[in-house]
Amino acid sequence: MAYLLGLDIGTTGTRAVIVRPDGSVVGAATGDHQPMRMLKPGWAEQDPEDWWQATIRAVRAALERAALKGAEISAIGLSGQMHGVVLLDNARVVLRPALIWCDQRSQAQCDWITSRVGAENLIRYASNPALTGFSAPKLLWVRDHEPKTFERAATFLLPKDYVRYRLTGEFATDVSDASGTLLFDPAKRDWSREIFSALGLDPKLVPRAVESPEVTGVIARETALVTGLASRTPVVGGAGDQAASAVGNGIVLPGLTSATLGTSGVIFAYTDKPKLDPRGRIHTFCHAVPGKWHVMGVTQGAGLSLRWFRDQLAATEARYAERTGEDAYDLFARQASTVPPGSDGLLWLPYLMGERTPHLDPDARGAWFGLTAAHTRAHLIRSIFEGVAFSLRDSLEIFKELAIPVEEVRASGGGSRSFLWREIQADVYAKPLVTLRTSEGSAFGAALLAGVGAKVYSSVEESASQAIEVRERMFPVPDRVAIYERQYQVYRNFYPTVRELSHQLAALAR
Numbered sequence: 001m002a003y004l005l006g007l008d009i010g011t012t013g014t015r016a017v018i019v020r021p022d023g024s025v026v027g028a029a030t031g032d033h034q035p036m037r038m039l040k041p042g043w044a045e046q047d048p049e050d051w052w053q054a055t056i057r058a059v060r061a062a063l064e065r066a067a068l069k070g071a072e073i074s075a076i077g078l079s080g081q082m083h084g085v086v087l088l089d090n091a092r093v094v095l096r097p098a099l100i101w102c103d104q105r106s107q108a109q110c111d112w113i114t115s116r117v118g119a120e121n122l123i124r125y126a127s128n129p130a131l132t133g134f135s136a137p138k139l140l141w142v143r144d145h146e147p148k149t150f151e152r153a154a155t156f157l158l159p160k161d162y163v164r165y166r167l168t169g170e171f172a173t174d175v176s177d178a179s180g181t182l183l184f185d186p187a188k189r190d191w192s193r194e195i196f197s198a199l200g201l202d203p204k205l206v207p208r209a210v211e212s213p214e215v216t217g218v219i220a221r222e223t224a225l226v227t228g229l230a231s232r233t234p235v236v237g238g239a240g241d242q243a244a245s246a247v248g249n250g251i252v253l254p255g256l257t258s259a260t261l262g263t264s265g266v267i268f269a270y271t272d273k274p275k276l277d278p279r280g281r282i283h284t285f286c287h288a289v290p291g292k293w294h295v296m297g298v299t300q301g302a303g304l305s306l307r308w309f310r311d312q313l314a315a316t317e318a319r320y321a322e323r324t325g326e327d328a329y330d331l332f333a334r335q336a337s338t339v340p341p342g343s344d345g346l347l348w349l350p351y352l353m354g355e356r357t358p359h360l361d362p363d364a365r366g367a368w369f370g371l372t373a374a375h376t377r378a379h380l381i382r383s384i385f386e387g388v389a390f391s392l393r394d395s396l397e398i399f400k401e402l403a404i405p406v407e408e409v410r411a412s413g414g415g416s417r418s419f420l421w422r423e424i425q426a427d428v429y430a431k432p433l434v435t436l437r438t439s440e441g442s443a444f445g446a447a448l449l450a451g452v453g454a455k456v457y458s459s460v461e462e463s464a465s466q467a468i469e470v471r472e473r474m475f476p477v478p479d480r481v482a483i484y485e486r487q488y489q490v491y492r493n494f495y496p497t498v499r500e501l502s503h504q505l506a507a508l509a510r
């Protein structure tokens with residue numbers, strides 16, 4: 001029997017999942033990370049050594065839970081938080097803590113990149129605009145503010161690729177993760193010579209980029225000793241966490257889309273060709289399916305909206321939940337179910353952390369709009385469920401503009417545990433909403449990619465048909481679709497109308 005190991009180097013922890021080719025999970029474990037360091041507002045750093053130690057703990061625990069020996073693992077796939085910048089010197093020693101995906105310190109570098117390369121050229125060469133989330137601005141921040149460190153930098157690796165280096169001794173990345181650096185041309189599936197030269201960066205800084213199922217190296221002997229894995233086990237390219245999670249959700253064919261409702265929300269669609277939004281509102285990246293692409297839109301404050309409500313305005317539910325052992329989120333859903341769709345004209349704007357898609361506006365601010373004395377707490381809660389779904393629909397509308405087909409939406413992330421939130425999403429998107437048997441996300445997708453590399457499956461598409469099973473398919477209900485359609489049009493027009501006021505308020509709070 002072949003067993004496949006998927007690893008996901010996340011933000012809060014590293015997850016190891018061992019699966020059989022039929023998709024059943026036989027062992028899984030998480031190694032926690034230290035909290036990220038936020039030395040100043042907007043800064044976020046992690047120590048790459050910490051990811052490695054968490055990997056060792058997670059792999060050992062997963063093998064133990066599955067009662068397997070390392071030699072029984074046929075191949076390993078990696079996925080991880082995207083965009084982070086790990087810098088190594090000539091002796092392959094880490095030069096400084098990694099600046100990770102949510103680090104926002106590099107706006108000045110983004111402006112500089114845009115002026116050096118040109119806004120249109122950035123879309124042409126990198127398929128995306130310069131955003132503080134991407135790697136290149138972070139790399140340039142180090143060049144601008146820590147020139148001595150930058151001078152010594154011989155190699156830049158993404159987080160999962162640092163773990164690959166520790167596992168195999170090899171430098172490599174994959175095309176999906178490389179797409180989030182802004183130094184890579186997703187349309188050509190190769191590093192962008194134009195961008196390296198415009199930014200004055202040495203192309204030798206980056207490793208080779210392979211297709212996700214390609215084997216990049218094997219477990220080194222020293223690694224085998226500390227992890228319990230067998231030396232010479234192949235490690236495949238793997239993927240950035242979003243692409244890997246999409247593989248785990250079977251988003252490997254035209255028409256398939258996923259809605260991941262975690263702290264932030266991501267709408268992700270497979271595309272046959274690189275689809276570019278000239279306005280840069282959605283990201284266009286290489287997919288983990290060789291020769292294919294994906295687009296994705298992001299809502300910053302998706303699950304975060306409900307968590308904020310729980311933490312700030314729901315002491316009663318929190319106490320009740322603590323006493324009864326019930327989940328506070330389930331109590332919210334029960335209350336929200338007592339209110340009709342559309343929350344009697346109450347709207348929630350989930351811009352608690354600014355907004356990415358479609359506004360690309362860090363100064364967007366959240367709001368309830370339409371309040372009357374007749375509204376109750378239940379309305380407040382339901383409107384949050386609905387407002388988050390509207391914000392995710394914004395991405396689907398952009399997909400429609402770009403003629404990207406959407407036949408069904410596959411739900412995942414913490415928010416998909418809620419029946420009500422799934423129902424609201426089906427009605428707001430007016431699409432069938434599907435949930436799957438396995439909700440292991442990125443690590444599961446990475447394991448499937450490993451299976452393709454080990455020839456357990458003949459292709460990524462085949463891995464999906466063998467390992468992924470639909471658990472529930474929820475269809476939109478026409479009456480509710482009509483109500484939400486009207487409400488969505490108000491939602492959509494609301495923020496552009498108040499944008500200037502939102503910026504003024506944001507400035508007052510600085």
Ligand code: ADP
Nearest residue numbers: 262263264303304306307329413414415417418
């Ligand atoms: P993260 O994005 O931090 O990895 P999750 O995918 O677990 O986290 O998503 C966490 C979010 O999911 C929470 O903020 C909450 O909004 C939502 N959530 C979790 N459980 C439920 C539930 N039972 N009902 C509704 N929402 C939930």
